[in-house]
Amino acid sequence: MVLITALQLSVVTLMIVGAALALGPASLTAGQTTLYQGEAQRACESGAAYAFSQLRQNPIWRGDKNAVTVNTSDLFVEEDRGNVVGLVRTPSGHWSQFRFRFNFQDGAAGGDDLDDPVSLPLDFTCVSINNLQGFSPAPAPRALSVNSASPIHHSVPVWAVSLAVEGRSGSPCARLSPANPNVNVPGATRRVVEMVCQVPDMGPSVQESGSMSGGDFQINLREASGLKVRVTSKDLARTPRLRTKAKATISGGDGTQNYDSNGGEVKSKTSSLDAHYDPTQTQTGPETPADPFYQLAWNDVKKAETMGPQVAAGTYVWWEDGSLHYYDLPYDQYVSFITANPTDQGLTPAPLPDEIAADGDSKSLTLKASVYVKPTNAGNELNVIPRKGAPELPPGDPDNLTNPYMQTGPAALAANPALLYQFLTNYQSAQGGEIDFEDSGGNGPELNWTPGDPTSVNFSPDGTNYTLEDLLTVAWGGRMPAGFNWDNGGDQAPLAFDYKLAANDLGIREGSVNGQIAIDVEDGLSAADLKVSFKKTGGGQAVLTSEGNVRLTGTIDGTGGSITSGGNISITGLGANFGAGDTPAEAINLYAKGDIRFSSLDEPTPGNFQFQNVKLKGVVYCQGDFVARLGSTALTGPWGRFDLDGLLIAYGGDPSDLTVIPGANGKGKVDLRTEGAEFVFDPVYLGALSSKLPLNFRLKTLSWNNNL
Amino acid sequence: MIRTGGFSLAEVMVAAGLLAVVLLALMGLITSTLSINQKASLLGPATQVCDSLIQRTIYQVSNDSPAGTHDSFWNHSAATPWRGPLQENIGGVDYKYVLYASDAKDTGGVPLGGTAPGNRVKKLDLDLWWWDRQKSHYGRLEIQGTRLVHEASSF
Numbered sequence: 001m002v003l004i005t006a007l008q009l010s011v012v013t014l015m016i017v018g019a020a021l022a023l024g025p026a027s028l029t030a031g032q033t034t035l036y037q038g039e040a041q042r043a044c045e046s047g048a049a050y051a052f053s054q055l056r057q058n059p060i061w062r063g064d065k066n067a068v069t070v071n072t073s074d075l076f077v078e079e080d081r082g083n084v085v086g087l088v089r090t091p092s093g094h095w096s097q098f099r100f101r102f103n104f105q106d107g108a109a110g111g112d113d114l115d116d117p118v119s120l121p122l123d124f125t126c127v128s129i130n131n132l133q134g135f136s137p138a139p140a141p142r143a144l145s146v147n148s149a150s151p152i153h154h155s156v157p158v159w160a161v162s163l164a165v166e167g168r169s170g171s172p173c174a175r176l177s178p179a180n181p182n183v184n185v186p187g188a189t190r191r192v193v194e195m196v197c198q199v200p201d202m203g204p205s206v207q208e209s210g211s212m213s214g215g216d217f218q219i220n221l222r223e224a225s226g227l228k229v230r231v232t233s234k235d236l237a238r239t240p241r242l243r244t245k246a247k248a249t250i251s252g253g254d255g256t257q258n259y260d261s262n263g264g265e266v267k268s269k270t271s272s273l274d275a276h277y278d279p280t281q282t283q284t285g286p287e288t289p290a291d292p293f294y295q296l297a298w299n300d301v302k303k304a305e306t307m308g309p310q311v312a313a314g315t316y317v318w319w320e321d322g323s324l325h326y327y328d329l330p331y332d333q334y335v336s337f338i339t340a341n342p343t344d345q346g347l348t349p350a351p352l353p354d355e356i357a358a359d360g361d362s363k364s365l366t367l368k369a370s371v372y373v374k375p376t377n378a379g380n381e382l383n384v385i386p387r388k389g390a391p392e393l394p395p396g397d398p399d400n401l402t403n404p405y406m407q408t409g410p411a412a413l414a415a416n417p418a419l420l421y422q423f424l425t426n427y428q429s430a431q432g433g434e435i436d437f438e439d440s441g442g443n444g445p446e447l448n449w450t451p452g453d454p455t456s457v458n459f460s461p462d463g464t465n466y467t468l469e470d471l472l473t474v475a476w477g478g479r480m481p482a483g484f485n486w487d488n489g490g491d492q493a494p495l496a497f498d499y500k501l502a503a504n505d506l507g508i509r510e511g512s513v514n515g516q517i518a519i520d521v522e523d524g525l526s527a528a529d530l531k532v533s534f535k536k537t538g539g540g541q542a543v544l545t546s547e548g549n550v551r552l553t554g555t556i557d558g559t560g561g562s563i564t565s566g567g568n569i570s571i572t573g574l575g576a577n578f579g580a581g582d583t584p585a586e587a588i589n590l591y592a593k594g595d596i597r598f599s600s601l602d603e604p605t606p607g608n609f610q611f612q613n614v615k616l617k618g619v620v621y622c623q624g625d626f627v628a629r630l631g632s633t634a635l636t637g638p639w640g641r642f643d644l645d646g647l648l649i650a651y652g653g654d655p656s657d658l659t660v661i662p663g664a665n666g667k668g669k670v671d672l673r674t675e676g677a678e679f680v681f682d683p684v685y686l687g688a689l690s691s692k693l694p695l696n697f698r699l700k701t702l703s704w705n706n707n708l
Numbered sequence: 709m710i711r712t713g714g715f716s717l718a719e720v721m722v723a724a725g726l727l728a729v730v731l732l733a734l735m736g737l738i739t740s741t742l743s744i745n746q747k748a749s750l751l752g753p754a755t756q757v758c759d760s761l762i763q764r765t766i767y768q769v770s771n772d773s774p775a776g777t778h779d780s781f782w783n784h785s786a787a788t789p790w791r792g793p794l795q796e797n798i799g800g801v802d803y804k805y806v807l808y809a810s811d812a813k814d815t816g817g818v819p820l821g822g823t824a825p826g827n828r829v830k831k832l833d834l835d836l837w838w839w840d841r842q843k844s845h846y847g848r849l850e851i852q853g854t855r856l857v858h859e860a861s862s863f
Contacts, residue, residue, distance in 0.1 A: 034755045035851060042762070042855035049858035053821035053829045056860060071815050075831060075856075091808070091833050091852040195863075696826050698860050 036170040036189035039096045041706070043167030044193035046088050047098030050077060051128075051163055052197075052699060059132040059693050062102040064114060068178075076178040080120035082112065085181045095176045096169040097185075102128050104146035111146065111237075120182050126164030126194060131156045132693065133686065136208050136238075140164075158205040159693070160198035160702065167191045193706055197699035205292075209241040209267075210644075210681030212293045214652020214661075214668020215625065217244040217268070219677055221252035222631055222639045227676025228253065229275075231261035234645075234682040240264040241681070243287050244670070245652070245663040250275035267291075289661045294649055294686075296621050297656030301591045303564050304370035304545040309355040311371050313548065314378040316350050319387050320525045322360030326350035330381045331551055332469050335389075335517055336415035339408065342519035363554070364531035367561070373546035380548035380566070389517035390527035390553045390572045392599035394609040397632040405503045405510060408518055410472035412508045419506055420472075421454045426505065427497045428475065435475060435494050436487040438462075444484055445471045482666045515572055515599070527573035528602045530554025534561025534578070541586040549594070559617075560586060568594035568624070572601070579617030579645075587685040589618030589646065595667070596620065598628040600640045611640035611675075618646045619685050624667040626650040630674040639675035646685045751851070757798055758836050758853040761805060765791075765832065770862045782828055782859060784809045792835075801838050808833040812856060826860040 050070075054061045063084040070077040074089035082103030087095045101122045104112035127146060131138040140162045143150035156162040172185040210231060211217065219229050229250050233240040240261050242248060248268040250259045259277040266273040267287040315327045315334040325346040327334050338344060352358055355369040365384060373382045413420045428435065429451050438444030445466045450456035459468045466481060474480055475494040486493045503510070509518060531554045536542040541560045544550065549567035556571055559579045563569055569592040578589065590596055600612040611630045620626065626648060631639025652668020653660040662668055715723075772778035784790045792806030812820040812829045821827035837850040 032751065034752045038755050038759050038853065041759075042853060045863060046854075046856035048863065049829055049856040049861060050820070052858045052861050053827055056827045057822050057824060067815075069814050070812065070820060072813060074810075074854075075812055088831070088854055088856065090854045091835055096854075696824055696860075698826075701863065704863075 033170075033189060037191060039090065039169035040167040040189050040191035041193070043086075043088055043096040043098045043169060044165040044191055045167075046096075047084070047086055047100055047165035047167065048163055048193065048195065050086060050098075051084070051100065051161075051165070055130070055132065055161060055699075056696065059697075060130065062114070062130050063100070063128075064102070071178060076181060078120060078181055080117040082114045083117040083120040083122050085120050085122075087176055087178065087181055094171075095173050096167065097173060097176055097181070097188075098165050098167050099124060099182070100128050100163060100165045101126075102130060104141070105144060106146050111148075122166075122182075124166050126153075126166070126192060128164050129156045129162045131158060131160050131162070132199065134158045136205065154196070156196060157198060157702075159202045160196055161699070162194070162196045164192065164194040167193070191706070193704070195704045196702045198702050199693060199697045200700045202693075206294055207241070207243070207267075207291065208238065208681075208683065208686065209243040210646075210679045211242045211244075211648045211670060212662070213244045213246070213626075213650045213670040214293070214663025215244070215650065215666075215670075216246040216249065217242060217670045218247070218249045218251070219670075219672040219674065220631075221250070221258055221677075222675050223252050224254050225252065225639070225675050226254055227641070228258050228260045229677045229679075231259075231264050231679045232681070234680055234684070238681065238683055240679075241267065242679075243267045243291070243293070245269060245287060245289060245661075245668065248273045248275070250277075289663075293651060293655070293662045294621075294647070295651075295655035295658070296588075296591070296619075296649070297654070298566065298591075298593055298623075299656065301564050301621075302541075302543060302562070302586070302588055304372040304543045306372050309353045309369055309371045310374040311353055311356060311382065312351060312378075313373050313376045313380045313382055313546070315381075315383040315385065316365075317346065317385055317387055318363045318525055318530055320523045322363065323348050324350040324352075324358050324360065328376050328378045330378050331383045331385075331549070332411060332467065333378075333415075334383070336411035336469070338517060338519055339411060340415055342521045362531060363525070363529050364533060366533040366535055367542045367544060367558075368535060368537045370536075370541070370543040370545070373544070373548070373550075375547065380546055381551070382544075382546045382548070383551040384530070384532060385517075385551065385553045386525040386527060386530060387517075387521065387523040388519060388525070390515050391601055391603065391609075392515040392572050392597075393629060394601060394632050394634045397634045405499050405508055406473065406476055406478060407514070407516070408510070409476045409499065409503060409508050410469045410478075412506070413472050414467070414469040417457060418454065419508075421449065421457050423502065423506060424449045424457065425451050427502050428494050435471060437471070437474070437480065437484045438487045439483050439485075444487065446487075447471055524606075526603045527553045528555075528604060530573060532556050534558030536560055550592075562586070562588050562590070562618075564588065564591045566593045568592055568597065569622075570597045572599045577613075577615045579615075587619050587646070588621065589616055590620045590622070592622040592624065594622065595624035596622045596626045598630070600628075600630050601632075609635060610637060611635070613641045613643070615641075615643040616646070617644070619649070620644065620646065621649045621651070623651050623654060624665075625669040625671065627669070628672045628674065630672070632673070639673070642672055642674045642677040643680075644678070645680045646682050648679070751849070753799055753801070754803070754836060754838065754849070754851055757796070757803055758834060758851055761796075761807075761836065762832065762834055762853050762855065765807060765834075766857055767862070769857070781809050782830065785811055803836055803838045805834055805836040808835070821858070828859040830857050830859075831855075832857050 063079045063082050065079040068078045077086040083101045086098045089095050103114050103117055104110050108115045125142045127141055129138050129140045137155040137157050139152040140154050140156050141150040142153045168188040168190050170189040172188040175183050231240045246269050248266050257276045259275040261282045265283045267285045271284055271286040273284050317325045325348045327346040355371050357366040413423050433449050435447040443462045446460045448458045532552050534542045543562040545564045547566035550565045551570045554573040557577045598614050600614050602610050602612050650668045650670050652663035653665045768777045769781040789806045790809040793804050795804050810831045812831050814820055820829040834853040837848055
């Protein structure tokens, strides 16, 4: 009996002891787990704080500094090709860890454009996506190694970043240290936070496109040309697209398909494409005025430093003997001046900074660094031309003005007051002594004179940029500048007159084709003999910046080159092979507040013309028209080809004004005449168009998920 | 001599002694278990208090509430506490805490986040301790919380 009692008592005692031993530590462990979960959560938030501080410094940051970035006694962070691991030490001395990855871990040539991490591969399936500089939503996949079949968890909107941070804490994390920040810690308490944050108030997103034009998009191929207009995308996952606020037209070719864009799309005002194309391959859709274009304001364009190397504005003229002559005159005034003084030598050798090398043998100029065009009496234009200019089109081209005196008449009149008075009194006196046109604001150039008083001729620019020569060009039968009309205060248009008779009376000689300078000197130099190269010493980008027009003649070549102009850019010559740099910061190839014009006309022997190819790379952006004349109906032979690897935007307005609809200024036309054209949309350059992210932008949380 | 039953005095004393030892051990174990349970039951709420204090601090810094909190936090660079010791009674427990705000610098000694306005990063440390109301034998209990804080982020 006693034994039985003692046995029962022992059993009960053992049960109590066992329960106490089991429950005591378990409840303590539960409390510690709660503690560690809090630490893991805060580790996640620490990782997010680190990431956001980096993103605000560099909106394209993706954890790709490939170095230990922080290494203090209580904080350690390492970045390895998109993967980031950090350690945070608590005051009690133990580490907690955060980890996140932008790397798809899909090899060197994968979809993330990152090599695989070397030291910090992460066994963590949530991938972070930086789409702050994006122009379309980006998928956020879930996989250890992302491929095309990987599941997409969510879509990251534009101007947003999706950040998935894993935090780990607990006693197993004692194995972590700055020397081993990413070792396995089985049993650690783990939390995951995924947040999507966006820069607020950025307006509507832009539908990406390789070409955007505020006006017509028109390409005229040579009749019988076997080549096409091809539009593709370097990133096969992105749609090769053309967008125009007006019409899209491809004409010419050999009668077969002249537009080829497999999987592509054309968006136009009429939802149509006027071309020979395969509608099963290329879709069409509507483009409305409200659909935004990439907006790149002049102030946001990377330019040469105004206080850096400078070259004086004016006209630089190569002579056949290899000498370079400088005239402190804008192009139009130079033409007038040299027409009247054909043997004037100007200033020679031309004053050039050390950063521009001139070689008289090859008639070449080489920019070895970024150069700013310093304003002078000539204004802020930069012109580089051969002595007798360079024709932009061959004789007989319908684009040449029909009035054969157009090239010489206005300039001759503007440069000679006596001749101007004679012209006005003999041929324009019926106007009551006034030629006047104005814009919608009532401003416009005005010419007044008093018959009988040769000293009375008076020109008023009225706050516009139009010169006396511009006004006289209209008087000689030219076109009214865009946006202007005759002053509606009276009948003040110039009289129509017999320009041949007038030219004969005034002693004005017949003009040449566009770009040619008709001077009576012997000089056989043509555009084909000249060259302008962009080769920055030590690599990087060489930027040529002018607040005014830039007119370059000759072959243009170089990689990492950029021309930014506050006026028009005109490139005439043998052709171009001109590319921007490979990074978003160096992506601008050409930027003009006005028009960009190319003519690749070559005149290898006098009177024999042919066109050369133009190949551009990077972002080509103008606020006016983009016109490339790589062919002429006056020439039957093969024309030149046009190739663009990047983006072309002819905005047709000032993109800094968010209220301006593209094409509102009547411009924004893309107009090519070519043997064939290839547009390769390269999204790598989109980053250059994202400079509109405000400085010190803030991120607004769109979503926040805990413990995925 | 015939034994009629019962235990000798020696047997009873040995048995009583053994029983006393067992009971004492059992009581000690139960006391210890109760103590651990008590500690665990306090750790959970304290962890929540720790979280709440950190979140509240970040909110006050982010929203400059009360006025001056933002600048006080971001301009604090000494190793001394930024705030504290402070005391809060939550759930009947008197919690005391100290807040530290230390600069986070990169390997070049440059403040993390650079010099851009609103982009600073600091390490916020909270040291939280409390005593059990019964002043149990384990005495003062203490936990810590730490995290990075980004000036332009409100989380």
